[in-house]
Amino acid sequence: MKWSQTLIPTLKESPSEAEIDSHKLMIRAGLIRRITSGAYAYLPLGTLVLNKVIAIVREEMNRSGAIEVFLPALQHLDLLKESGRLDVFGADLITFQDRHGKETVLSPTHEEVITYIVKNEINSYKQLPITLYQIQTKFRDEMRPRFGVLRSKEFIMKDAYSFDLDEKGLNNSYQLMYDAYCRIFDRCRLDYIIAEADSGAMGGDASHEFMVPSPVGEDILILCRNCGYSANRERAEAAPLPQQENYSLRKLEEIYTPDKRTIREISDFLNISQHHMVKTLIYTSQEQLFAVLLRGDHEVNEARLSGVLGLKSFELASRETIERATGANVGFTGPVGLKIKIIADQAVTTLSNFVTGANKTDYHLLNVNSERDFKIDQIANIRYVTQGDNCPHCNHVLEISQGIEIGHVFKLGTKYTSALKAHYLDADGKEKPKVMGCYGIGVNRIIAAIIEISHDENGIIWPMSLAPYHVIIIPVNVKDTICMDAARSIYDDMTNMKGIDVLLDDRDLRPGVKFKDADLIGIPVKIIIGKKYTETKELEIKLRKSGEVFLTHIENTKQELERIRQHLIKTERSAN
Structure with a gap:
């Protein structure tokens, strides 16, 4: 892609509405624009990153054996009433009456909808187990949207739902999703922690939360560095405090x-x-x-x-x-x-x-x-863990920090299938409720979390797996015919390379502006064609993250770029 043919509206200054680094940089780098409170439009760069996240999620979900569906954003309130969650969501629901006076809600989640479908379409033990997933927009009327896409009214989720014959089957489906989540977040190059979690409004018996440690995270993470115990604030417990000894009772x-x-x-x-x-x-x-x-x-x-x-x-x-x-x-x-x-x-x-x-x-x-x-x-034990408490497993001092929730897996059991009468007939012809699991990933949150943990004073630093473009070609002077001919030649070669997305900055702007924009949008590799090329025919290749610079002749560009690409991928993988 040529810069002149796309839309990358970068900003020099952070907008006043942005509070945290990911929000500031997503706006400054031209990934998103705010349309109304809690709702954002994804511009071309943001859409490219979003689609790369979605591609990774889809590949790993399919690999796990899950089947993709696409459910409506609209649902009627009767299903939420039937499951007992209408009051649980309360004011977070975005509801309206259609022209026929029917109460309708923009889906905050899809447990009820998928259970309704499975209730009507799957009724025999021979059709189970099955896991269905979708990548879809959700809506919740957040009282105070903040932190950009981390806490918004409209957000994109991957949600999956498993249906099994019994608890043993659920455990197997749960593990498949758990493992798929690890692969997804590894491929996204996220440094994450898996914590025991409370199921909250979702219900069910057990759940785990995938969190990226970050000082701007709204979840509280309790962690033991000694034995690896980890839990979110609602689920975490501390070792019992020791009883006092040798004390005398004073007068009331x-x-x-x-x-x-x-x-x-x-x-x-x-x-x-x-x-x-x-x-x-x-x-x-x-x-x-x-x-x-x-x-x-x-x-x-x-x-x-x-x-x-x-x-x-x-x-x-x-x-x-x-x-x-x-x-x-x-x-x-x-x-x-x-x-x-x-x-x-x-x-x-x-x-x-x-x-x-x-x-x-x-x-x-x-x-x-x-x-x-x-x-x-x-x-x-009915209190929150506090600083100074000890681990319930090894008695080591617990750490308390903040984290961004990027994924959550739940064992729901029969909470929804019993309420909505989603039953199946077993081998003996007896009717039983299907046993269910639920698995969510915040697709937008992955993007924000990556930026929070991978940026510097100059802008975003993308990993190769999520970068909107892997390489940016910067001819220092577009009016220099020799430099522009070289830039176009390299660009044509790069566009034919498998696994390489390339951006040519063909704007007639000062070099400093182009370099600053390249750093701001975070492209991993810069190819700079300037005075050195006109003198020695050498190109300058500069890495965004490390600042390393390599020189190569134009005829060796493809080989050198492939070497660098493999090096970056290997480095990122080992860092994970």
């Missing part, structure tokens, strides 16, 4: 704490560390109240709490409900004298003589101890 004491409600305010007022305090949260579920106790510096993990209690839905009690249950204003709740079920995090049981609310406005209690002063009904 009530203390006046006027208008001091928060853990921080009480900690400062009493000059007591937050980890020696216990906070009491009151929740309600189907009009039943229960209390959750946590160490003052810990946060409740509601995903874990849901699993421990076996509750699908619960919420923090209202101010009025708390005040009726405790007899005190909000901010002074404590477990002593509380007449509702109490669930305590394990860390609370390691404390003695701690501080809690007194269930009396403007008062707290000192030297509170469980068993003596109140009864715990249930002890469980």
